[in-house]
Amino acid sequence: MSWAGKILRVNLTAGTVKSEPLNMEWAQSYIGSRGLGTKYLVEEVDAAVDPLSADNKIIWATGPLTGTMASTGGRYTVITKGPLTGAIACSNSGGYWGAEFKMAGWDMVIFEGKSATPVFLYVNDDLAELRDASHLWGKSVWETEEIIKKGLQDPLTRVSSIGKAGENGVLFAAVVNDLHRAAGRSGVGAVMGSKNLKAIAVRGTKGVGNLHDPKAFMAATKAAKKVLADNGVTGTGLPAMGTQVLMSVINEVGGLPTRNHQDNQFEGAKDIGAEAMATPRKTDGKKQLVTNQACFGCTIACGRISKMDEGHFTIENKPQYRGANGGLEYEAAWALGAANGVNDLEALQYVNMLCNEEGIDPITFGATIGAVMELYGMGILTKEQLGIEAPFGSARAVAFLAEETVNGRGFGKEIGLGSKRLTAKYGHPELSMSSKGQEFPAYDARAIQGIGLAYATSNRGGCHLRGYTIASEILGIPVKTDPLESQGKPELVKAFQDATAAFDSSGVCIFTTFAWGLQDLAPQMQGACGEQYTIEELAKIGERIWNMEREFNNRAGFTKADDSLPARLTGEDGACKTGPAKGKYNELATMLPLYYEARGWDTEGRPTAATRERLSL
Structure with missing residues (x-):
């Protein structure tokens, strides 16, 4: 084992x-x-x-x-x-x-x-x-x-x-x-x-031994690697374009949250996506993207290594940022860019490096800046408070506020609280685009119904990686479902959440699930750990993990009321303005009771005694 x-x-x-x-x-x-x-x-x-x-x-x-x-x-x-x-x-x-x-x-x-x-x-x-x-x-x-x-x-x-x-x-x-x-x-x-x-x-120099069945494990991993190599996403798209391949895709379907979710398409998306990273700059004729990079044992290699324009205002007197470094991924490019109406690719790369260098989450940071810029536009926050003019679209404001935040200076201390606490302090909690206090990533819950339900029910707050229904709703993996349709999404979300918990727990990357299902994970787990790890058992373990997390949150004081989305995303007043999703808002009120039913929870969102017994909790 x-x-x-x-x-x-x-x-x-x-x-x-x-x-x-x-x-x-x-x-x-x-x-x-x-x-x-x-x-x-x-x-x-x-x-x-x-x-x-x-x-x-x-x-x-x-x-x-x-x-x-x-x-x-x-x-x-x-x-x-x-x-x-x-x-x-x-x-x-x-x-x-x-x-x-x-x-x-x-x-x-x-x-x-x-x-x-x-x-x-x-x-x-x-x-x-x-x-x-x-x-x-x-x-x-x-x-x-x-x-x-x-x-x-x-x-x-x-x-x-x-x-x-x-x-x-x-x-x-x-x-x-x-x-x-x-x-x-x-x-x-x-x-x-x-x-x-x-x-x-x-x-560590010992290696990993004690596999249950080494020959079966080697055969299973070899077969699974071929599945990844033969898949259009894991074998071609992610190695060549990285996760940034999604920028144009999500924008075209009208699901790119823009300017703190006021809009659902960004006119500057083409300037900050994968294609822009791979196109020579007008300033120096060089591309931002240098190469791709893989993590340990990875045959996908979706990581980006990028090099900035040395003449860009953000690094004028900062030579430490002029070498090749970790490049933009989709979530960070969206959060630092479209969420704030910023289409300066070099500025996004600089702030992305700052996030890595000083250790902050670019999703929450960028989404919080979106709320700050909206408050600034309303006249509630001022230049004197922020230390800079901060209208939507200001690359200089994003860069400056990132520096303030990572160093704990000035208004950066307020930004460091996240959008939920910040917007509440300034009297407009409705401007925090979050669930359970964690900001949403780069997919609009109005244009993509299932991901909205996934946000609302995620055990760690607004999150795409706990049930990435984008795979099905946008990319057609493993089956295509209509992103504008709420019917069937409670069952889809539950299935994705349970499978993801099993994959996360095994020690492999969730990106494998663009190509793998539990049928690909099971033989690898069996070869490594034992024959009991069938497809059905892995699904059940994933469900057990999800319910365990849920019960911890319930004991921490979370209730049905916390399985929520901001009013901006769930009412006609905030409906999508453009694109295929024009006029749509998230139908959470319809989906949530059906989700609870699919999970075997009571009407208050608590696992029933029968569910707890079935999962051996």
Whole structure:
């Protein structure tokens, strides 16, 4: 079985690091990563805990396929109670850190308490110890990684860390590894900072052994890789264009939220999409996109490496940003661009680098700036408060406010609260485009009905990665459904949510699901972990994980009322103005009761006794 079979428990208050055996009964029932890490959290943490108190815990968890030859098997998850939402926070990252940790011989690490001074955890196979991080406090993610590697004299060390945003308590601070891969959403970085935990540095040389059936596993992974290679999205589209291929697609169907969801199509979409990144600039004749990049074990390679125009105003006196670096992905390009009416591709790349360098979620940041710009346009926020004129379309305002936010300066401190708290403070909570306090990503819930239901019911707040119905509603994967039609979407959303929970927990990337279904995951899980992981069992485990997360949120005080969307998206007054979705608004009121019924929940959105018994909760 490809679990390492042991976990690290770090008590930051006492300064102790201890090894303990993995609870294999839980591992069998919740797989790993998202599912297993969440099981540990809900068993050990009071759902009513203050997310930024010492009583909260934060967990880094790998899956049984992490570090193996399964395609995309480099994922890890950070699980805690989130400060942005007060709900379960579970944020997934790629790169190389997860595989390195697994190959050091560990399945997960649990941090509890709070250190009196800044520390980082150093893991080198069986060696695991806390070390002083006073010299790292105040440093960016990029600086932290470089200093740790030089100090250890080992360039192969992998680092997962926070920047100044996490230290300063930005409620949407991210945990970043490998310079530009991130556990990005829900504020996991703020929890890390609240514990005076700066980084986890890992070197693993053991590899991953103990596969249940090595020959069957190799055959299953080989077959699954062929499925990815033969698929138009994972074999061609994502390697060539990255996730940015979606910019023009989503804009054309009228589902690109623009200017804080006031509009549903962006006239500047062509200037900030994949095609623009790959087109030579008029200023210097060079393309922003340099090449693509893959995470550990990935055969898709959707990552972007980009190089900015050295004459752009954002980096005039900042030579550190002139080299090739992590490039724009669709969600960030939308949040920093269309959400604010900005079509300056170079400015978006600069702010994207800032988000990576100092560790903040570009989705929540960009969406919050959208609310700020709307408040500015209404005259509620002024230049004197913000430090700059901030109308929709101002690239200079987005860049300036990003700098203020990551450094905890001026109005950046207010932006660091996220849009829900900020808009409430200034008397217009209806301008926060969020659910459960987490901002929506790059798909309009009015034009794409299923994703609106997915936003409203997501256990971690507004999110596309908990049930990516865009695959079906827009791309026709695995079957085409009408994005403008609400009928059938409750069942579709549930199926996507459950399958996603299983994929997340295994240790592979969710992007594989453009080509794979549970029928492709099951033989890989069986070869690695045991014959019991059938398609049906994986679906049931995914459903079990979803309900476990839901019950944690219910205990934390969330109710049916929190399965909501802003009025702007659910009423005729806010209906789409242009494109194929003109006149449409989200039919959540119709879909939600049917979703509860499909889930086996009561009318208040609580799992029934029969559902709990069926799922062995």
